[in-house]
Amino acid sequence: MAREGFDKEMQLLRLMFLTAGAYNRQQLAQRLGISVHTLDKTVKKLKEIQSTIYQYVTDEEKKGYYTQLRYNHFAVTDNFLMFLYHAKSLKESEVERLSRLLEQLSQQPCSTKELLDCFLSTPTGEVPDEKTLRQDLKYLEELGVIQKSGEARPFVYSFAQDLWNCLTEDELLDLHDFIDIMANTQLPAVPGYFLRHKTQRFLDRRLQREDWQAFLFKYHFVSRILDEQQALILAAAITKQQMVEFCYFTPKRSKFYDSQNTNPAFQRDSSGKPQNVYPLRVIFDHQYGRWYLLAQESENGPLKKYRVEGMTQLALGKQAHPDAFARMRERVDKQIQTSWLIDTGDPVTIRLRFFHPKHTPHSFIKERVEAQGQWGSITEETRDNFVYEITVNGTQEITPWIRSFGSSCEVLAPAFLRRQFQKEWEELLAYYESV
Numbered sequence: 001m002a003r004e005g006f007d008k009e010m011q012l013l014r015l016m017f018l019t020a021g022a023y024n025r026q027q028l029a030q031r032l033g034i035s036v037h038t039l040d041k042t043v044k045k046l047k048e049i050q051s052t053i054y055q056y057v058t059d060e061e062k063k064g065y066y067t068q069l070r071y072n073h074f075a076v077t078d079n080f081l082m083f084l085y086h087a088k089s090l091k092e093s094e095v096e097r098l099s100r101l102l103e104q105l106s107q108q109p110c111s112t113k114e115l116l117d118c119f120l121s122t123p124t125g126e127v128p129d130e131k132t133l134r135q136d137l138k139y140l141e142e143l144g145v146i147q148k149s150g151e152a153r154p155f156v157y158s159f160a161q162d163l164w165n166c167l168t169e170d171e172l173l174d175l176h177d178f179i180d181i182m183a184n185t186q187l188p189a190v191p192g193y194f195l196r197h198k199t200q201r202f203l204d205r206r207l208q209r210e211d212w213q214a215f216l217f218k219y220h221f222v223s224r225i226l227d228e229q230q231a232l233i234l235a236a237a238i239t240k241q242q243m244v245e246f247c248y249f250t251p252k253r254s255k256f257y258d259s260q261n262t263n264p265a266f267q268r269d270s271s272g273k274p275q276n277v278y279p280l281r282v283i284f285d286h287q288y289g290r291w292y293l294l295a296q297e298s299e300n301g302p303l304k305k306y307r308v309e310g311m312t313q314l315a316l317g318k319q320a321h322p323d324a325f326a327r328m329r330e331r332v333d334k335q336i337q338t339s340w341l342i343d344t345g346d347p348v349t350i351r352l353r354f355f356h357p358k359h360t361p362h363s364f365i366k367e368r369v370e371a372q373g374q375w376g377s378i379t380e381e382t383r384d385n386f387v388y389e390i391t392v393n394g395t396q397e398i399t400p401w402i403r404s405f406g407s408s409c410e411v412l413a414p415a416f417l418r419r420q421f422q423k424e425w426e427e428l429l430a431y432y433e434s435v
Contacts, residue, residue, distance in 0.1 A: 012042060015028060101137070105158060106159045112155070161202075230311055237279050241322060241325045243278055244315070246275055247313045248273050249272045278296050278320055281293070281332055281336070282308075294342060296332075340374070342397075345396075351388070353385050354385060355407075377390070387412070402421070
């Protein structure tokens, strides 16, 4: 895994998911704010990596860059988050240096001085200085590849595989299957996919099997898996009480990304807005598969709402004052206490009548309301129907959920929401009048 970001690749894959091949090269480049030449280089790079990772691509699909990047959702359980994980490139010098470090540590634990002596004793390859070597060891330790022992210098580093070595083959298989199910059915899924990949690597070495896919559980929002990496960074920033910096593209903008101004001769203004905020809450919308960030620029500033998919160049900023951060968290929790999602409008009490389905042994309507109705409660119930009541901030966010029940739901209150649904049903009825 490299140390560089992959905003461009992330936004490109999201566009290709959502448009399903409807955009040509010029349109993709325009939406990303890059040249067609840069787009071709990016797609070629992803294509080369994909050809080494995914074996299900047929010869017909290998024709052309864009065709190969289409995701066969029903054929595999892998996802493009892991694809991007592999796509993050390392310099050749880094690859060689890290490989030699891991090879040496896999044989025996070593200190920094002993590792440096190993590089000096081998005439081939570049010999790093002590500072570079310590940075590499810190990087591998953060990834969980190696572990450090000892309370004082010189620290001794060793390969972190105690868990895997102590498990039997059957236990490893059970662990892999459990991770496989949880990663595709629970949120967030990012750590699960990384852990599953690592488990498969150990199984490959010990059992020499080619296919470890035992289940076909799927993450429901394939294109949204790309946002989870950002959501985890934001969650870590909240835990550490740090500000975050990013360039934000609103959903209404025509671009999802802008090329980086690395050449002073060709600098141009970005269409994204630079943001520097205190992250307070990360919220997931199960209905649409979207991640949201609630944040403030200052303690007394207004609450801001961001869609995570519009964030690029995300980085951690300065440390927040603990007391001020706690006050902001307390304030935002109070504002969204009765929010269906992130609405901070005035509270409204909504009463709905749900009708039990006929000719079924149990009411799946009631089961769904109990599972998805959050803090609302059933206040009345008869043989044919039941009344559900909830107080939420505004009606905009809960309206799609109510609408999804169709004729099995009747709005009783408030009156303006009942009139709104009445108007919608009248419009639908007009569509089905005799032709």
